[in-house]
Amino acid sequence: MSFSVVVMGVAGCGKSSLGAAVAQAEGLPLVEGDDFHSAESRRKMAQGIPLTDDDRHGWLTELGRQLQAHAQGVVLTCSALKRSYRDQLRAAVPGLRFVFVDISREDALARVAGRGAGHFFPSTLVDSQFATLESPVGEAGVLRVEAASPLQQLQRQVSGWLHGKAAD
Known part of the structure; x- marks a missing residue:
């Protein structure tokens, strides 16, 4: 059985950790969406400037290509914050599924603040x-x-x- 799934949510929700755990358990490759942000987008975020739809369009196009390149299935981590972003990814891979990692604002702030200075995404x-x-x-x-x-x-x-089984 092959499937592709996007682990999504706001910064700090645990996309990378859950994506890695699912990829390992399912024997699928993991694609970290953050690795495909442009240098300009990374600069903007590091300066505390939110990305726009235009900033995200090329990034989402590339993530769609990454999904298509893994026809045997893949786990992708991507914020996928808007329905239009998810629809753009769905257009690349019919049947694409999403896991929404829901988190409170307070918990997300605490997690992002705890990352340290080395991460490009500030808590602001x-x-x-x-x-x-x-x-x-x-x-x-x-x-x-x-x-x-x-x-x-x-x-x-x-x-x-x-796998279509009830979760615990």
């Missing part, structure tokens, strides 16, 4: 992420999980959902 941008977020709850092919749950539990929940 967390509010802009929540302002941009259009919840995917109710869209087809979306599983919502709680960011505060233990990582192993989240991975089992996602794997069970991907």
